[in-house]
Amino acid sequence: MGGYTYVAPATVADALTILSEHKNNGTRAQVLAGGTDLLVQMRSGDNAGRAIVDIKNIKESNNLVFGETETFIGAAISSAVLNESEKLKELFPGLLEAADLIGSTQIQGRATIAGNLCNASPAGDTIPALIANSGVCVISGPSGERQMAVEEFVTGVGTNALSSEEFVLGLRLPNPALRTSDAYLRFIPRTEMDIAVAGAGVSLSLSEDGTCIAARVAIGAVAPTALLVEDAAEAIVGSKLDEGALSKASEACSGAASPISDKRGTAEYRRKVVGVLCKRAAVIARDRALS
Amino acid sequence: MSNKVQIQSSVNGEIVDFLCDPQETLLDVLRNRLSLTGTKEGCATGDCGACSVLLDGRLTCSCLVLGVEAVDKEITTIEGISEKDGLHPIQRKFLERAALQCGICTPGLIVATKALLEKHKDPDEETIRYWLAGNLCRCTGYDKIVRAVQDAAKELSYEA
Numbered sequence: 001m002g003g004y005t006y007v008a009p010a011t012v013a014d015a016l017t018i019l020s021e022h023k024n025n026g027t028r029a030q031v032l033a034g035g036t037d038l039l040v041q042m043r044s045g046d047n048a049g050r051a052i053v054d055i056k057n058i059k060e061s062n063n064l065v066f067g068e069t070e071t072f073i074g075a076a077i078s079s080a081v082l083n084e085s086e087k088l089k090e091l092f093p094g095l096l097e098a099a100d101l102i103g104s105t106q107i108q109g110r111a112t113i114a115g116n117l118c119n120a121s122p123a124g125d126t127i128p129a130l131i132a133n134s135g136v137c138v139i140s141g142p143s144g145e146r147q148m149a150v151e152e153f154v155t156g157v158g159t160n161a162l163s164s165e166e167f168v169l170g171l172r173l174p175n176p177a178l179r180t181s182d183a184y185l186r187f188i189p190r191t192e193m194d195i196a197v198a199g200a201g202v203s204l205s206l207s208e209d210g211t212c213i214a215a216r217v218a219i220g221a222v223a224p225t226a227l228l229v230e231d232a233a234e235a236i237v238g239s240k241l242d243e244g245a246l247s248k249a250s251e252a253c254s255g256a257a258s259p260i261s262d263k264r265g266t267a268e269y270r271r272k273v274v275g276v277l278c279k280r281a282a283v284i285a286r287d288r289a290l291s
Numbered sequence: 292m293s294n295k296v297q298i299q300s301s302v303n304g305e306i307v308d309f310l311c312d313p314q315e316t317l318l319d320v321l322r323n324r325l326s327l328t329g330t331k332e333g334c335a336t337g338d339c340g341a342c343s344v345l346l347d348g349r350l351t352c353s354c355l356v357l358g359v360e361a362v363d364k365e366i367t368t369i370e371g372i373s374e375k376d377g378l379h380p381i382q383r384k385f386l387e388r389a390a391l392q393c394g395i396c397t398p399g400l401i402v403a404t405k406a407l408l409e410k411h412k413d414p415d416e417e418t419i420r421y422w423l424a425g426n427l428c429r430c431t432g433y434d435k436i437v438r439a440v441q442d443a444a445k446e447l448s449y450e451a
Contacts, residue, residue, distance in 0.1 A: 006296065035357065
């Protein structure tokens with residue numbers, strides 16, 4: 001290995017300057033947050049030199065802001081720190097569960113939700129949970145900040161919508177309305193420390209009588225990217241999540257999936273399981289919304 | 292051409308200065324530059340926990356941290372766990388319960404246990420097993436480790 005440099009800019013402006021310089025010079029720069037994917041990649045295969053731009057010293061990347069209408073989660077905050085926030089867990093229990101499913105205690109001490117998103121693995125657990133919660137990426141770039149819905153951000157396996165001059169500063173999530181909650185479930189063949197065979201995130205809002213008045217359903221690990229499944233949401237909106245509505249939602253998820261077969265599961269199996277997870281996550285989200 | 296970086300950090304309560312390459316892991320810095328070989332390399336990809344250290348008090352795999360990230364950080368390794376007058380109670384309980392055989396995973400497990408017992412004074416078995424799920428041991432079958440951690444928790448809560 002050779003030709004590595006490391007910089008830890010203290011401001012967004014400095015980070016952007018560094019990224020632009022590398023773009024203009026035709027040299028490679030890569031943003032570092034928790035490093036739990038990046039350092040593994042540097043060690044296995046992709047070990048070519050580059051500038052590592054650490055965003056952990058940027059104040060905004062470390063901000064956790066509870067606004068009146070939305071919550072901002074800085075890109076550099078580790079899962080462990082996020083899971084210590086009772087307020088955040090109360091607002092988005094499903095998202096926090098998804099973050100808590102990724103890796104060991106050690107990994108959670110470093111790994112970030114924004115990193116999970118940027119790494120763009122089809123099986124990234126936080127991605128369906130973010131989509132279900134209408135998450136928006138706050139992207140810093142040379143012409144200022146731009147926002148992008150999470151479901152549009154991941155463009156393929158391991159690729160995202162960032163240009164080489166941009167980085168994700170954090171994520172914005174609209175605060176849940178009255179009687180609104182979320183849940184995320186994944187299936188793995190063991191109890192802990194594995195990669196999702198299939199995953200489903202659901203956020204839903206209920207009226208006073210328990211009728212679902214809004215929903216978002218997203219699935220993961222069953223297509224090149226996590227998917228927002230609007231048909232599944234439509235199937236449960238207007239219902240009280242009776243078996244008929246849940247089955248329709250489940251079928252919509254299975255239908256939207258285009259999984260591969262690999263050592264963790266066949267395509268057929270994944271298609272079936274993702275529907276089951278959608279049903280179960282919807283029921284958990286409903287129970288939370290009512291409690 | 293060397294593009295080594297000079298870093299100042301605190302390791303086990305002592306200020307240390309070292310030079311390292313930008314892509315060098317904290318694990319390699321600890322072992323090869325600071326001669327703190329108690330921290331072990333297992334997988335080097337964050338799966339096995341043998342290289343566990345505390346970084347500003349938080350449990351992490353030192354193989355997934357760059358040495359250059361250690362600037363102004365407080366790092367605790369297995370060498371910093373033992374007490375002046377001998378072994379830390381966690382270390383003693385691992386010995387008493389025979390919670391190790393080959394010993395490669397042991398430093399990481401003891402560091403991870405320290406972090407666990409600082410956060411959860413009286414963890415139940417499920418909490419212990421989940422917390423230590425990132426520390427792989429191919430010898431013991433884990434049961435003796437869980438008993439050692441339970442014993443250590445008891446002793447530490449008596450001391451407090």
